[in-house]
Every structure is written in C-alpha cells, then in structure tokens.
C-alpha cells in the first residue's frame with residue numbers, strides 16, 4: 001500500500017442520535033467534505049466502509065445482543081428486556097433510525113482495515129473509535145466496539161503485537177475489557193481523571209496490558225507533548241509493535257462540551273506524527289468529539305498529517321463553505337461561533353506549564369511499580 005487510505009461512508013451524514021443527544025452533530029461527513037474541498041481525497045485513496053455482517057461482529061459481541069440491535073432498528077422499539085440486558089434505549093444509548101447500520105458500518109471499516117493492513121500501510125477510519133462498547137451491551141454512545149474488532153482482525157491477518165494508543169478524553173473501558181491480560185497488546189490511555197466512566201485509574205494495568213494516565217482538567221498542549229515524549233513514544237518503541245492503533249478522539253480540545261481538557265488540535269496532530277513511523281502498520285480511528293467545528297477541523301488535520309499535506313493558514317472558499325454550513329442546535333455554544341472555526345483548520349497553540357501531577361504520574365508509570373512495564377524498566381536500571 002503506497003498511500004494512506006481513508007475509510008468513510010455516507011450513512012454518517014444525516015444520522016443523529018436525537019435532537020438533544022451530543023451525537024446529533026455531523027462529524028465524518030464534515031471530514032470527507034473538507035478533505036475533498038482541499039483536494040486531499042482523490043478517489044484512489046477513498047474506500048467506502050462495508051457494513052459488517054452479524055457473524056463478523058460475533059467474534060466479540062454476543063449473538064443475542066447483535067440480534068437485538070437489528071430487531072430494534074427494524075421495529076424502532078425497544079423492550080424492557082433490551083434496556084435491562086443491553087442498555088438499548090437508555091438516554092445515553094437511545095433508539096435511533098440507524099441503531100444497527102451505523103455502528104455496523106464503523107465496525108465494517110475497522111474489520112476491513114485489519115485485512116488491508118496485512119502487508120503494512122496506513123489507514124484512517126474516522127467513523128471508528130467506539131471504544132466503550134461492551135460484548136453484550138451498549139455503553140457511552142457506543143453500540144459496538146470497532147477498535148476491538150479492528151485489533152482482532154489484525155490478529156487474524158497475521159499481526160501479533162499491537163500497541164493501542166487512546167488520546168480520547170474518556171477512558172477506553174471496552175477495549176480494556178477486550179484485551180485485559182493480553183501479553184501481545186500494550187494499551188496506553190490518556191484521559192481526563194474522574195470523568196465518566198471513571199475507570200482507567202493510574203494503578204489499573206489491565207492485567208499487565210495497560211498503562212493508564214488519568215490527567216487533570218485543563219490539560220494543555222505542552223503537557224500532551226511531554227506525555228507523548230516521556231510516555232507514549234518510548235513505551236511504544238520498547239514494545240516493538242507490529243501495528244499501532246491510535247484512537248484519536250477529538251473531545252480533549254478546549255471547545256468540547258463534554259470534557260474539560262484544554263488541548264488545541266495541534267496536540268492531536270503531534271501524536272499522530274510521532275506514531276507514524278513506529279510500526280509497519282498504522283490504523284487511526286476517530287472517537288469522541290461533540291463540537292461539530294472542532295471535530296471536523298481536527299480530524300481533517302489528522303488526514304493531512306498522515307499524508308504530509310501542508311495545512312494552509314487560511315482555508316480556501318470551498319472548504320470554508322463546508323464549515324459555515326454546519327449547525328450546532330440546542331446549545332448556546334453554537335450561537336456565535338468564532339470566525340476561526342470557519343476560516344482555519346489549525347487552532348492557536350495552547351501552551352502552558354507541565355504540572356507536577358502529570359510529571360509524577362508519568363514517572364510512576366515509566367519507573368515506578370505500576371504494572372509490568374514499570375517493573376521491567378526498573379529492573380533494567
């Protein structure tokens with residue numbers, strides 16, 4: 001594979017979880033439209049995500065649960081049993097028109113990515129990144145867990161050692177369940193402390209397979225750069241992975257309505273850049289991100305980074321028009337968007353001091369007694 005591939009689909013364009021749900025905003029379609037407006041998405045780099053077959057999902061999800069999702073999509077009605085057993089139809093995980101097809105398309109892209117990466121390469125699947133999904137229930141807006149399915153697909157295609165890096169503002173609780181104790185998987189998650197789902201505490205090493213770094217509110221670009229240099233890059237390098245999977249959720253930026261971190265999109269792009277040469281295979285997934293302008297701009301910049309495109313200081317008119325056409329309803333934040341959300345891709349940097357809490361936690365993870373990685377480093381002196 002010579003050039004990076006982009007996996008997308010039209011199903012995401014008009015799909016909404018409901019008019020008050022954070023996932024009422026377009027995201028993947030914005031990335032596709034912006035990338036095309038910038039001339040960055042020629043036909044030969046684009047693949048339409050196939051919808052995963054139920055059997056393909058059942059390598060991790062239970063047949064009962066997959067069947068329930070299909071039935072609820074067909075009837076647009078959930079039973080009390082669906083809610084009790086699978087959390088289908090809760091406020092968080094509502095019944096909506098594409099409740100099966102949409103997650104099955106994100107999963108189909110991730111399963112396909114695992115096959116296409118057999119011989120190596122770079123793939124971007126921004127519809128993917130549903131890292132909270134559980135084997136038999138919906139969780140945190142995620143009905144399926146496409147990162148787990150991607151990693152299992154990589155394994156079926158001959159890839160053994162996988163480094164999974166997750167910089168979404170929330171902890172990847174579903175992925176941690178999927179790869180708990182797996183000796184050939186290293187999961188590194190950087191997430192806001194005490195934010196839902198409140199898992200992934202510093203001491204939790206997922207059976208020796210994870211490094212969890214909860215970070216305080218207000219995380220800035222300098223702190224993320226420190227985390228990347230002192231934790232992510234050396235740990236991934238020491239692990240010598242056959243594949244890197246990066247979950248690049250966009251909810252860590254200052255303007256996101258759900259989390260309380262203060263990153264700019266530069267921080268995410270720097271992590272992408274740092275991971276690009278660390279394994280013969282790289283899969284980048286989307287994830288959270290609930291400000292329609294922030295997520296569209298950030299994820300388009302991820303694609304630019306993967307391709308080495310120079311991000312222009314000012315967007316051309318056609319790209320600006322994509323951003324000006326977005327609406328963010330039912331929130332005061334959507335009423336008067338600042339002009340740079342329309343006219344630029346790159347945020348201003350949000351630098352600041354690297355707080356001691358972050359230095360101490362990174363030190364504990366890399367030199368202390370947390371997990372097998374810390375121990376092996378210590379024994380090496």
Ligand SMILES: [Zn+2]
Nearest residue numbers: 168169170288
């Ligand atoms: Zn998130």
